[in-house]
Amino acid sequence: MAFELGPDILAIQQEARAAAREMAPLAAEADECSHVHQPTLDVLRNSNLCSLMVPAAYGGRLERVDPLAVCVVREALMRASAHLDSLFALQGIGSYAIAVAGTDEQREQWLPKVANAEVLAALALTEPVAGSDLRGIETTVASDGDDLELNGAKSFISNAGAAGFYTTMAREDDRFSLVLVPADAPGVSIEPSPEVIAPHVLGEVTFDRVRLPASARLGEPGSGFRHVLATLSVFRISVAGAAVGLMDGALTCAANHAATREQFGRPLVRLGPVAGLLADSWADLEAARLLAYATAEAAREDPSAHLDRSSLAKLSATEAASRVVDRCVQVMGRWGLIRGSDIERYYRQARPMRIYEGASEVLRLGIATRLCAEVADRQGDE
Ligand SMILES: Cc1cc2nc3c(=O)[nH]c(=O)nc-3n(C[C@H](O)[C@H](O)[C@H](O)COP(=O)(O)OP(=O)(O)OC[C@H]3O[C@@H](n4cnc5c(N)ncnc54)[C@H](O)[C@@H]3O)c2cc1C
Numbered sequence: 001m002a003f004e005l006g007p008d009i010l011a012i013q014q015e016a017r018a019a020a021r022e023m024a025p026l027a028a029e030a031d032e033c034s035h036v037h038q039p040t041l042d043v044l045r046n047s048n049l050c051s052l053m054v055p056a057a058y059g060g061r062l063e064r065v066d067p068l069a070v071c072v073v074r075e076a077l078m079r080a081s082a083h084l085d086s087l088f089a090l091q092g093i094g095s096y097a098i099a100v101a102g103t104d105e106q107r108e109q110w111l112p113k114v115a116n117a118e119v120l121a122a123l124a125l126t127e128p129v130a131g132s133d134l135r136g137i138e139t140t141v142a143s144d145g146d147d148l149e150l151n152g153a154k155s156f157i158s159n160a161g162a163a164g165f166y167t168t169m170a171r172e173d174d175r176f177s178l179v180l181v182p183a184d185a186p187g188v189s190i191e192p193s194p195e196v197i198a199p200h201v202l203g204e205v206t207f208d209r210v211r212l213p214a215s216a217r218l219g220e221p222g223s224g225f226r227h228v229l230a231t232l233s234v235f236r237i238s239v240a241g242a243a244v245g246l247m248d249g250a251l252t253c254a255a256n257h258a259a260t261r262e263q264f265g266r267p268l269v270r271l272g273p274v275a276g277l278l279a280d281s282w283a284d285l286e287a288a289r290l291l292a293y294a295t296a297e298a299a300r301e302d303p304s305a306h307l308d309r310s311s312l313a314k315l316s317a318t319e320a321a322s323r324v325v326d327r328c329v330q331v332m333g334r335w336g337l338i339r340g341s342d343i344e345r346y347y348r349q350a351r352p353m354r355i356y357e358g359a360s361e362v363l364r365l366g367i368a369t370r371l372c373a374e375v376a377d378r379q380g381d382e
Contacts, residue, residue, distance in 0.1 A: 003294065005072065012072065015047060015073075016073040019076070022043050023040065024080060033083060033199055034200060036159075041087060041117065052065065058108065067300060070237075071238050074088065074238045077245065078246050086200060087117075089235065090120065092121075094114075094122045094165070095111060095121045097219070100230055101223065122157055122166045122167065127139060127153060132358075132359055139170045154206075158201060164182070165180055165181060177218075178219060181210060181212065197348045198352055232358070237310040239357050240291070240295070241292050243317035243320070243321040244317055246325070246346050246349060247281070247317075248285060249342065250325045250343060253342050254277075255278060258278060268331065278331060280323075281324040287316070312363075318350075325343075
């Protein structure tokens with residue numbers, strides 16, 4: 001069963017697959033890096049894929065960011081390398097609020113450099129005390145004469161230390177605003193975050209009396225959550241795409257192994273329980289892919305109308321990815337455990353996907369609420 005991708009998306013998918021092939025010999029080394037791996041950044045820059053993350057008016061390729069294009073690119077890149085996928089994804093995640101809420105000056109200054117990956121982007125929301133509950137953030141921004149002053153600390157920020165700017169959420173009186181903070185602004189400092197099970201470029205960002213012009217705000221004071229939700233509407237679906245790519249890679253490893261290794265006089269694939277592990281995994285993969293593509297397709301016209309559906313696609317694909325990699329390791333026996341092998345990398349990389357960009361338990365709250373609202377609406381129409 002297949003979802004019919006149009007010729008425009010198929011062409012973009014071919015470009016992403018070409019970058020993935022170029023990445024293959026570098027992937028094992030890159031995916032162990034918690035700093036930017038320069039050869040991987042070179043592959044990304046040469047691919048021109050980051051131009052998909054910026055509107056055409058500011059150096060991008062399409063009129064606006066296309067969730068389906070981003071989804072299929074992440075599927076191809078994640079299959080090859082989590083490091084490559086993350087560098088690509090962050091260009092959109094970190095810059096989307098500039099595209100939708102920035103001034104022309106901010107857009108002209110930053111977006112063309114995001115589109116060609118000359119500058120790396122970052123989105124700074126999480127803090128030591130605030131993760132899922134972002135209303136608990138303690139970073140503050142306050143007007144001081146003609147300027148703004150930013151104070152606080154962000155934690156586990158992807159691309160920290162390598163990014164050219166931080167799209168940062170801060171408390172402004174009793175509301176929340178986004179500000180665009182250049183990495184070289186005096187008072188910005190970075191420390192590495194703890195190493196995580198699947199290495200990732202992560203840092204702790206401190207803002208100590210950072211002075212910014214009032215024009216550094218992204219959108220109106222108090223509009224921070226609106227722009228963060230707009231960002232998530234587009235990019236949460238793309239995590240589903242990445243999870244699909246990861247499952248596809250893991251299942252390829254397991255299927256190759258099961259077809260060639262024999263025990264009890266026959267290939268593993270002919271031993272019933274092993275066949276079951278493979279078949280269930282394929283079913284999980286295909287279902288997640290269909291839901292990811294269909295959700296991304298629906299979001300192409302109006303992503304913000306589809307946030308709950310994006311959450312559903314992300315939940316479904318990332319939970320499936322954890323089940324699939326676990327089964328694939330089981331199919332491969334001791335070869336599934338070898339440090340540095342593709343399957344072992346996939347196994348570790350699946351785990352954080354259920355935590356970042358909306359932990360599964362938190363997504364379920366919004367999804368269940370939407371389900372009840374849709375059921376009530378349907379019954380009202382009957
Ligand atoms: C690899 C990686 C990259 C990241 N990159 C970034 C980044 O670029 N920018 C950024 O801002 N942040 C980033 N983060 C942080 C990430 O967004 C947070 O880890 C995530 O939001 C969850 O917050 P937390 O870890 O504090 O967990 P908590 O919020 O403390 O949650 C812990 C557990 O409690 C559950 N839980 C929490 N609230 C509820 C609830 N109301 N009901 C039911 N269960 C609940 C959660 O589902 C989870 O299982 C990154 C994290 C990782 C691992």
